[in-house]
Amino acid sequence: MTNWRLLILGCMAILPALAPAADAPALYAQHCAQCHGPGRLGGMGPALLPENLHRLKRDKAMATIRNGRAATQMPPFGDKLSDGQIQALVDYIYTPLPKVPEWGMAQIRASHKVLVPEDQLPTRPVHRADPMNLFVVVELGDHHATILDGDRFEPLIRIKTHFALHGGPKYSPDGRFVYFASRDGWISKFDMWSLQYVAEVRAGINARNAAVSGDGRYVMVANYLPHSLVLLDARDLSPIRVIPVDDGRGHSSRVSAVYDAPPRQAFIAALKDLPEVWEISYADDPLPVYNGPMHDYRLDEGVAKVTGRFPVRRIRLDGYLDDFFFDPSYRLLIGASREGGGGQVINLDLGRRIAKVDIDGMPHLGSGITWRYKDHRVLATPNLHKGEVTIIDMDNWKTLKRIKTDGPGFFLRSHENTPYAWVDVFFGPHRDEVHVIDKRTLEIVKTLRPVPGKTAAHVEFDKDGRHALLSIWDMDGAVIVYDANSFREVKRLPMVKPSGKYNVHNKITRSAGTSH
Numbered sequence: 001m002t003n004w005r006l007l008i009l010g011c012m013a014i015l016p017a018l019a020p021a022a023d024a025p026a027l028y029a030q031h032c033a034q035c036h037g038p039g040r041l042g043g044m045g046p047a048l049l050p051e052n053l054h055r056l057k058r059d060k061a062m063a064t065i066r067n068g069r070a071a072t073q074m075p076p077f078g079d080k081l082s083d084g085q086i087q088a089l090v091d092y093i094y095t096p097l098p099k100v101p102e103w104g105m106a107q108i109r110a111s112h113k114v115l116v117p118e119d120q121l122p123t124r125p126v127h128r129a130d131p132m133n134l135f136v137v138v139e140l141g142d143h144h145a146t147i148l149d150g151d152r153f154e155p156l157i158r159i160k161t162h163f164a165l166h167g168g169p170k171y172s173p174d175g176r177f178v179y180f181a182s183r184d185g186w187i188s189k190f191d192m193w194s195l196q197y198v199a200e201v202r203a204g205i206n207a208r209n210a211a212v213s214g215d216g217r218y219v220m221v222a223n224y225l226p227h228s229l230v231l232l233d234a235r236d237l238s239p240i241r242v243i244p245v246d247d248g249r250g251h252s253s254r255v256s257a258v259y260d261a262p263p264r265q266a267f268i269a270a271l272k273d274l275p276e277v278w279e280i281s282y283a284d285d286p287l288p289v290y291n292g293p294m295h296d297y298r299l300d301e302g303v304a305k306v307t308g309r310f311p312v313r314r315i316r317l318d319g320y321l322d323d324f325f326f327d328p329s330y331r332l333l334i335g336a337s338r339e340g341g342g343g344q345v346i347n348l349d350l351g352r353r354i355a356k357v358d359i360d361g362m363p364h365l366g367s368g369i370t371w372r373y374k375d376h377r378v379l380a381t382p383n384l385h386k387g388e389v390t391i392i393d394m395d396n397w398k399t400l401k402r403i404k405t406d407g408p409g410f411f412l413r414s415h416e417n418t419p420y421a422w423v424d425v426f427f428g429p430h431r432d433e434v435h436v437i438d439k440r441t442l443e444i445v446k447t448l449r450p451v452p453g454k455t456a457a458h459v460e461f462d463k464d465g466r467h468a469l470l471s472i473w474d475m476d477g478a479v480i481v482y483d484a485n486s487f488r489e490v491k492r493l494p495m496v497k498p499s500g501k502y503n504v505h506n507k508i509t510r511s512a513g514t515s516h
Contacts, residue, residue: 022088031077032089037184040093041101042206044164044183045074047225048093049100052254055273055320061090103185103205103226108239111202116191118198118235125193127156132505133463134192136178138165141475141497145169145180147195150462150503153481153491157195162186166209168502168515170260172234173216175504179234181210187221189237192504199237203230208255213282214262220280222255222269229255229269229280231310241310247274256322257366259516261330264348270321270335277321277333279313279348289313315351318344325365325379327394328512334379336363345397355397361385367411369421370394370512371439380437382409382423389423391442401442406430411458414439414513415506417465418484421513424457431455434470436487446487450480460514463505471498 029038035045046052053061065086068076077086125131133150143163147156162182170179177198180188185204190197203210204223211220212234219232229243246252253273261268265283281287289306291314306312317335324335334357336343343357343365361383368381378400379392389403389412407428414421421437434456436446448470450456455473462469465484472478472495479498481491506514 022082022085024088024092027081027085027089028092031080035073037206040097042183042225046254047206049225050094050096051100051227051252052224052273053094058090058094061093062086065089100226101205103202105239105242108201108203108230108242112199112236112238113201114199114236116194116196116198121191121198122194126195129156130463131192132175134175134504135460135462135469136169136502137479137495138169138499138501139496140165140499141477141495144496146495146498147192148479148493148501150467153467153493155493159190159195159197162188162200166207168209168500170210170212170219171502171504171507172212173214173508175508177234178502179210179212179219181207181221183207185221185223187219187232187237189234201232201237201239203232203239204228209257211258211260211267213267214260214265215282218267218282220258220260220267220269222258224254224272227252227254227273229258229267229278243280243310243312245269245271245274245278247276257324259324259326261326261348262510263330268326268333268348270324272320272322275317275320277315277317277324277335277346279315280310281313282310284309286311313351315346315348317346318353323363323365325368325381326516327379328370328377334365334368336365338362357392357397358399359383359390359392361388361408363390364410364412367413367515369412369414369514371414371421373400373439373442376400380412380421382412384408384410384427387425387428389437403437403442403444405435405444406433406447413459413461413468415461415465415484416512418461418468418513420445420484422459422468422470424455424459426455426457431457434459448482448487450489451478458500460501460503461506461511462503465513469501471495471501473497473499 036048037043040048066078068074129149135148137146143161145161146158164183166181178190185202185207187203188200203221206225208222219234221230227245231241253271256270256272258269267280269278289311320337321335322338333346343359344353345355347354362385363381364384377394387405387407391401393400407425407430409423410426412423423435425433434448435444438445451472458471459468468482468484470480477495477497479493
């Protein structure tokens with residue numbers, strides 16, 4: 001063989017090694033930026049920065065990009081990207097930014113806007129709808145929300161929102177105001193009487209959700225970026241305090257979620273990257289908090305003592321909590337991790353786990369509901385990984401029944417005035433179905449298929465529990481109103497991907513049939 005032929009063969013053998021490296025920034029811009037933000041700072045999806053990826057190892061990140069992530073809106077890209085391109089994306093998202101934008105008190109204050117002063121608001125509603133039977137319908141498809149009359153099922157107004165609202169807007173205790181939290185950190189206050197925005201502030205770069213205190217004075221915002229909790233004055237959304245979320249030893253964390261616990265006069269926050277739950281009192285004169293050994297609080301004997309307003313009480317856990325649920329007394333927190341392994345029951349008074357819960361897969365406890373079954377109160381939760389609704393006896397935390405469904409579900413809803421609970425089949429080939437469960441027998445008694453081929457999800461009841469409103473999660477979607485007893489369709493309202501509906505009365509009375 002001549003020398004030139006040997007040379008050609010040798011070059012061909014090393015061609016793969018000489019192939020140009022994948023252009024990771026271009027791949028990110030094409031496939032990822034729409035959900036995760038153009039600068040990796042988060043949007044609909046979380047920020048993709050090394051400091052946010054401690055729990056996701058690189059091989060898991062490869063698998064997530066290739067196969068998608070169950071129980072999220074993260075699709076698979078294995079049919080679009082080669083292994084080399086996926087590897088380039090993984091290397092890219094694990095590369096630190098030259099500088100992560102700062103978003104502290106100065107930036108929050110600079111973003112704050114009072115749109116309508118409190119003394120200029122009307123003293124009575126400008127509409128004739130029942131203020132307690134209004135719904136907020138979040139239309140995720142084009143970043144709007146519709147205020148819906150829950151008696152006539154007619155829209156009062158359709159308003160533009162900030163980008164990618166979190167699905168659960170929160171009401172003031174009297175139901176007059178609703179607080180929206182968007183994924184890009186904006187918090188907006190809307191007056192349900194005068195149908196107008198009254199204030200807004202950007203509390204973070206990538207936010208998770210917000211909670212309103214039981215006394216109506218404060219709003220707490222949970223952030224993915226920066227790693228912080230932000231306390232706002234509920235009257236005008238002016239910032240009060242930024243609370244860095246870390247363990248005091250150099251490890252910080254995103255906040256999975258924050259909720260209000262009214263009987264405790266406290267916010268409860270689950271942390272994404274630290275095995276802790278935080279309890280932050282908003283009482284005017286809170287008791288001291290001891291985040292270390294304490295002999296006798298009456299003698300002021302203890303270490304790691306925290307005093308003053310809004311003290312942080314750290315409750316250390318055996319593992320992470322990505323999702324949780326409160327019992328009606330708010331003494332017990334039932335939580336689970338995305339990694340599975342069952343649930344755990346935390347006694348917030350004692351600050352420790354008191355029981356384990358036998359739940360396979362990944363329960364969606366944030367969508368859990370309770371009711372009286374025979375002589376027991378039970379907790380029911382859908383499962384993001386398995387086709388079942390798990391029924392748990394809250395007296396002994398034993399599993400009473402696993403109700404088989406046609407696929408993993410996202411939302412489970414009911415009402416005190418109905419014997420039925422409705423659960424969707426959000427993930428999988430039967431996503432266009434909704435099951436109706438009889439709470440008295442724990443059996444599925446009806447399966448609805450409102451729009452064949454389109455995802456049906458998230459039922460919410462009206463104030464009296466007489467009607468069930470269901471979403472068709474599609475750009476050409478709808479809210480469908482059903483008679484809650486006969487399951488007959490009453491009305492269909494066109495909407496743009498309506499992700500959720502939130503009734504004023506059910507939320508402020510903390511109905512056992514809906515999320516809080």
